[in-house]
Amino acid sequence: MVNDLLAGVNAGARPGKRGLYIADIVEMLQALTPEAAAAKLGRMADVRAVAVLDRPEFTAAAEVLALLPLPRAVHLVAQMAEDRAADVLAEMDEDVAGRIFGALSPEVRTSLRRLLAWPEDSAGGMMTTEFVAARVSASVADVLDLLRTVERSRETVYSVFLLDERGCLDATISLRRLIAAAPDSPAIDLARDRTPVTVTPATDREVVADLIRRHDLLALPVVDDAGRPLGIVTVDDVLDALVAEHTEDVQKFGGVEALGRPYLETGFFEMIRKRAGWLSVLFLSEMLTASAMQHYEDELARAVVLTLFIPLIMSSGGNSGSQATSLIIRALAMGQVRLRDWWRVALRELPAGMVLGAMLGTVGFIRITAWQALGLYDYGSHWVLIATTVSAGLVGIVTFGSLAGSMLPFLLQKLGFDPASASAPFVATLVDVTGLVIYFTIALAILSGTLL
Amino acid sequence: MVNDLLAGVNAGARPGKRGLYIADIVEMLQALTPEAAAAKLGRMADVRAVAVLDRPEFTAAAEVLALLPLPRAVHLVAQMAEDRAADVLAEMDEDVAGRIFGALSPEVRTSLRRLLAWPEDSAGGMMTTEFVAARVSASVADVLDLLRTVERSRETVYSVFLLDERGCLDATISLRRLIAAAPDSPAIDLARDRTPVTVTPATDREVVADLIRRHDLLALPVVDDAGRPLGIVTVDDVLDALVAEHTEDVQKFGGVEALGRPYLETGFFEMIRKRAGWLSVLFLSEMLTASAMQHYEDELARAVVLTLFIPLIMSSGGNSGSQATSLIIRALAMGQVRLRDWWRVALRELPAGMVLGAMLGTVGFIRITAWQALGLYDYGSHWVLIATTVSAGLVGIVTFGSLAGSMLPFLLQKLGFDPASASAPFVATLVDVTGLVIYFTIALAILSGTLL
Structure with a gap:
């Protein structure tokens, strides 16, 4: 409900005798069991109970209303903002919702039915019919x-x-x-x-x-x-x-299906379900890394030293990819970049990835040289070639990561998906498999005839 | 500026003769060079030019105002909403801002000075002094x-x-x-x-x-x-x-310092700078994986087959970690979870990680068994032990990932940092190093006496 500055239409939106704001009462009730919250709400004056129920933050509203005596529940629902009442009824057990709905006046029923016809995340689901x-x-x-x-x-x-x-x-x-x-x-x-x-x-x-x-x-x-x-x-x-969009976007970017309700209020198995889907898909895709590694089995056996840098190189590709993805997801969402701008983005990410890759490659080269020079580790007589392989691999993979990470949201949008589904784990997985191929191809080119 | 429903105080907020909304004019001007935009703005009626300048989406405002003749610029700034005028002056070249500021009336100067004293992301930086x-x-x-x-x-x-x-x-x-x-x-x-x-x-x-x-x-x-x-x-x-917070959060979670301006308007080297910081820190931390691998060099040489699954296992830990982090970052930001709830979260994430890890572990076991049975790859006579090692490693690492990923935002908040700084790449890096140690420890326990 749009209230005014610090106030509302509703007398109940004001702090009462004990100086509590409605927002504070909501918070207090949320911390109770549904039964205890229903008991407290049952003792409140109508105007205040309605103000509490009207808050979308009061996520226990459906449960609490169902615990109240039916006539009282009907009386309160009839006074709630219609858009909120529709949301709460939609959340309820169908039986209870049906009983409350049946007891409402025909006018309220008609406008609620109109609101309930639209999905919650559409204008129809957000609107109220109480206009002037x-x-x-x-x-x-x-x-x-x-x-x-x-x-x-x-x-x-x-x-x-x-x-x-x-x-x-x-x-x-x-x-x-x-x-x-x-x-x-x-x-x-x-x-x-x-x-x-x-x-x-x-x-x-x-x-x-x-x-x-x-x-x-x-x-x-x-x-x-x-x-x-x-x-x-x-x-x-x-x-x-x-x-709500913000929460969904962060959760999606983390590779979770949007929970839709507060973390601690989400059931254990529901949470598992929301996480297992993406985790399994990513796991199955990531299995390609094992296949890629098997393909280079001989090279691995001959030059175990190459494996030492696999995690380092793969993660750098994933990191640069998730940076690029996060930038483009928001740029697309804000309309700062359109689908047709993909090539302008590619022309920026290609050199950006190369510069960033060259930076990391230089650090990597110095690291191997230093360990060799200081006697911390012996990379063998071909250590310069190994350092070169690692550096070149970093340039290649970071460049590929930036490019793939920035193009993935465009591709998803083009295919009709939400670009925000391009999660950091998704990008990392995409880059990991290709990254291994890039690394071993470079290794073969540089080390062939010496180590390989 | 708060306008009313589809309207404003300002006559200029209405679509004009040609039926254009101010928002559309802003978009059109943004697509022009600053010079062309200044020329167009210079020909507009005051009331419309002010309405355009008042929009925060008109990010070229500072540049365009600087290109107008000084008296006209002063005249327009004096009519702008004060909070917006302060923001635009703060963005301008100091010279030009000083000249415009000096030509304003003393009253406007005083209230602008008061607004300019506060950082842009504080209430003082957001407020207007035009209240009733x-x-x-x-x-x-x-x-x-x-x-x-x-x-x-x-x-x-x-x-x-x-x-x-x-x-x-x-x-x-x-x-x-x-x-x-x-x-x-x-x-x-x-x-x-x-x-x-x-x-x-x-x-x-x-x-x-x-x-x-x-x-x-x-x-x-x-x-x-x-x-x-x-x-x-x-x-x-x-x-x-x-x-703006939404954009910052997504960018931070992707491991980028918040850009603060649209992607395509950010200078190439500024963008490199904003990405290089985190990328380098993560790279240096990830170097620990190379050290960890070096530590297990003998085992690697004896059982190259173990390396095949390193990317798969590490990425699964990173993925479950970034899932947990994204859930907790938002739960903390929304106040659904407080610092003192950390143990409640840990008690949920521990079993959740174990269940998810067991799922992936089972899939991993089946994958190795299938490849062996179908003759797609020969993991040697100890393939059952290898499959067991990979499965157990997945359980351990996914559990650790969920736990570490969920606790990191709490730790950051406790230390006074923004929990949203716990980016997906940060979590992945954290999990990678530990993940390797977990994997090799399990491998030693299971394969000791056979392969190792």
Whole structure:
């Protein structure tokens, strides 16, 4: 719910006698067992209980509501913000949700059914149907009167939809301009040459967030194909959506399927399931490294010294790859780079990888030389050739890592996947197999006739 | 600047004759050279040019302003939102910034100087000084009159500060409650038992964002130590801050120092610098793998077959580690897990790692058995022992990876670092060295007397 500065429509959003903010009460209840939380919530005044239930941070809401006596649960759900009520009902056991739903008034049922039809991460799933609409012919005073009447029952009153005769969205006007205008002037004058930015219910939440951010909006109208308003997405829902996206992106980049709920509240086996998928896929792909190594078995047996640097070289490729991937994932998400820019990125990553690889290669060369010179380890009479192999391998693999890591998100986007699925482990695996081939090819070229 | 639904204080925020939104104009200008953008901006009406300059997405603002004739630049800067003007001046060449600054009116200079004193990622750097304040004794009508007067010159009018005799923030009231209240009632009644949530200018932007989100605010007052209001942070600035944090987190997790500007606009050598630091640190740490391998040189020479599985085993440890790290970084950032919960996390990750490790271990065992049975590769007469070594190694390393990956963010937070610095490459490196030791220890235990 969009509250105002430090406050809300809702008396319950204020700290009560004991000076607790709703956010603090939510935190306190979250720490309790569902039964204890239900008991506490059951004793709260309606207005406060509703304010608590309205917070998306109160993830136990569905469970707690199910534990309350049915009439009380129905009474509270009916007063909740509709978008939140729909989310909570969707989370509930179907039986309980059905019983609560059946006891609600027909009007509430209709608008909840409309909200429940859309996935949670779409504009339809984020919107509330509690918007304020006036006729396009209304005067400023008419609209202000309307706002005064509905102020306590609407999620946001800072913007008003003006509808034409067919009920289609013609313009939106803002409360701030309304209060500054002459009362008898036509409200439409405050919105003269405007074409409202709108979305359809199916619009993805990332696009909604981006539009609200780009256009500095407090709310965004959701309209049907004919242009009739269905609901409104408010900036606070977008904040929550952005934070959820952030969490998903970090988890995906770490190679986990998004958990969707707090870590400690995720069941043990659910967590295993969300991790096992990617881990197994990566493991199976990484098995190719064993095959690659088998292919170079003879070389390995003849020059065991080469194996000493395999982890070092492979990890450097993976690291440069995951750097490049993280840069490109965000650049794509922010629209700073488009699909058609792939070649511009490739032309940057190729020299960048070479410079970084040359740096690491130099350090690697110095390391081998130093250990040899100081007598810390004996790489044999061909140590210069070995140092050269390792250095050249680093240049090759770091360059390949940067290039592969930067191109993978483009490829995924092109194939219709989320570029953010290009996780660090995914890139590392991709680079590992190729990296081994690069390393042994270079080794064969340099050491052939001496060690190999 | 907080505009209203699809609109703004600013006439220029509306699409003009050609139906372009400011956001689209910004995008168009960004694609031009600074000179061409300056020429276009120079021909725009003031109100539109200011609306464009006010957008944080217009990253070329500083450069473009510097190219305009000084009087025009000064004229535009004076009309910009103060928080944005301060950011743009801070980005400019000192010479040019100094000349523009010197030509501004003393009042604007004073408030800009106050904003420039705070780092960009603090509440002081995000706030604007254009808030609306009234006496605590004012009536609802008084406050509404005040709002009507200042509506066009203030960034947000949706909340009003009520100040006591000493000029300290006593309460905040919202425009929506003001319009619904009786005009002659005291404004303070609309805020009765409220204690405003406030921050100081030094508060970190992550905390500001979290407060605005938790309390569903449209704006947050920034006060000095005595409680006098200095400015206000609006929800749209927080949206921008959240997106910036998101980018930083993904980049950090990928092992890159945060770029701070769009990928393609970052200079080549600056990008190298931001990547080389971590890459070198990780490379130097990863050199320990070479030392660990050297330590097991005899074993390697006797059982080259063991080396075949080194990349597979090491990467599995790194992958399970980066999964655990990504989960814990976000759980810590969202406050779902606190520092004191480390043992609860450890008690989950230990069995989770064992289960996941057992899964991969089983697949690994089957892989070796299958290759041996199908005659794809001959692991020798001790192939069962080798398969057992690889499986046991996987269990050990995946368990260690999950545990190390989940504890690293706690350790970093405890030491005062950002837990988000626990990048996937960092975790992989940590796990690689230990993983080798685990693998060879298990190999010695199982194969001693046969292969070793």
